[in-house]
Amino acid sequence: MSELGSAPAWPPAGCALVTGGSRGIGAAIARALAQEGWPVAVNYNGSAQAAAEVVSAIEAAGGRAVALQGDVADPQVPELVFAQAEERLGVPVLALVNNAGITRDNLAPSLTDEEWDAVIATNLTGAFRFTRRALKGMMRARVGRIVNIASVSALRANPGQANYAAAKAGLVQFTRTVAVEVARRGVTVNAVAPGFIATDMTSELIGPDLLAAIPARRAGNVEEVAACVRFLVSRQASYVTGAVLTVDGGLGA
Numbered sequence: 001m002s003e004l005g006s007a008p009a010w011p012p013a014g015c016a017l018v019t020g021g022s023r024g025i026g027a028a029i030a031r032a033l034a035q036e037g038w039p040v041a042v043n044y045n046g047s048a049q050a051a052a053e054v055v056s057a058i059e060a061a062g063g064r065a066v067a068l069q070g071d072v073a074d075p076q077v078p079e080l081v082f083a084q085a086e087e088r089l090g091v092p093v094l095a096l097v098n099n100a101g102i103t104r105d106n107l108a109p110s111l112t113d114e115e116w117d118a119v120i121a122t123n124l125t126g127a128f129r130f131t132r133r134a135l136k137g138m139m140r141a142r143v144g145r146i147v148n149i150a151s152v153s154a155l156r157a158n159p160g161q162a163n164y165a166a167a168k169a170g171l172v173q174f175t176r177t178v179a180v181e182v183a184r185r186g187v188t189v190n191a192v193a194p195g196f197i198a199t200d201m202t203s204e205l206i207g208p209d210l211l212a213a214i215p216a217r218r219a220g221n222v223e224e225v226a227a228c229v230r231f232l233v234s235r236q237a238s239y240v241t242g243a244v245l246t247v248d249g250g251l252g253a
């Protein structure tokens with residue numbers, strides 16, 4: 001019997017956790033996974049109202065979700081968020097999307113220690129700690145999906161983003177390494193590398209010059225990124241691991 005033919009129901013008896021699910025790409029991912037039938041824990045840091053609106057929208061569509069506050073850069077937060085997600089949704093976290101991210105752009109000669117440290121702590125170390133915590137339950141269950149939201153900046157130089165590029169490139173190689181470590185336990189680990197997506201993060205960057213450099217001649221939208229995450233979390237993606245899926249209108253091609 002084929003792997004797909006013998007597979008149990010999907011989603012498995014677990015929930016999905018999306019870090020930075022209150023706004024932008026993360027909010028779209030939370031909605032998309034809820035549409036697939038996952039109960040969703042929507043992590044946020046400062047935007048409580050926006051996170052509550054994501055939860056309301058999921059519930060209005062017939063899904064289940066909870067909003068959980070926590071700064072992903074704080075070492076105590078993964079344990080607290082996982083415990084709350086699993087208690088309030090009643091099932092273990094079997095899908096994790098490390099999406100929370102920030103920029104602190106500056107040219108390298110002027111980049112401060114604070115700008116460097118904040119971006120590494122949030123975009124890279126946070127994803128590491130959430131992944132480490134997630135793997136416990138996933139390896140026990142012998143099923144799991146981890147998707148890390150990287151960036152085209154991990155693959156292609158973007159002046160002013162040395163800190164961000166280092167964090168995202170680190171996240172890409174972290175993804176590949178963990179993927180091979182856990183592949184035989186039924187857990188897949190992949191990255192999605194968006195190009196320029198219209199969100200609060202890029203609202204001041206996207207202009208005519210930038211759009212002209214993108215082969216598709218437009219910014220992406222959050223649903224286009226969420227669709228790729230939805231696939232990587234699906235049962236059909238069970239043999240995709242260690243991959244980096246670019247979603248960038250051809251920018252990195």
Ligand SMILES: NC(=O)c1ccc[n+]([C@@H]2O[C@H](COP(=O)([O-])OP(=O)(O)OC[C@H]3O[C@@H](n4cnc5c(N)ncnc54)[C@H](OP(=O)(O)O)[C@@H]3O)[C@@H](O)[C@H]2O)c1
Nearest residue numbers: 020022023024025044045046047071072100101197199201
């Ligand atoms: N937009 C793009 O063009 C683009 C391109 C490539 C990659 N990305 C990546 O995609 C991800 C989402 O970006 P976006 O454009 O959707 O950004 P955004 O609109 O600025 O939203 C960022 C999200 O991350 C959360 N967040 C930030 N710091 C956090 C922390 N310390 N702890 C917990 N949550 C935190 C925010 O939550 P609160 O508001 O609740 O604090 C918010 O929900 C990021 O990893 C980003 O690097 C974006």
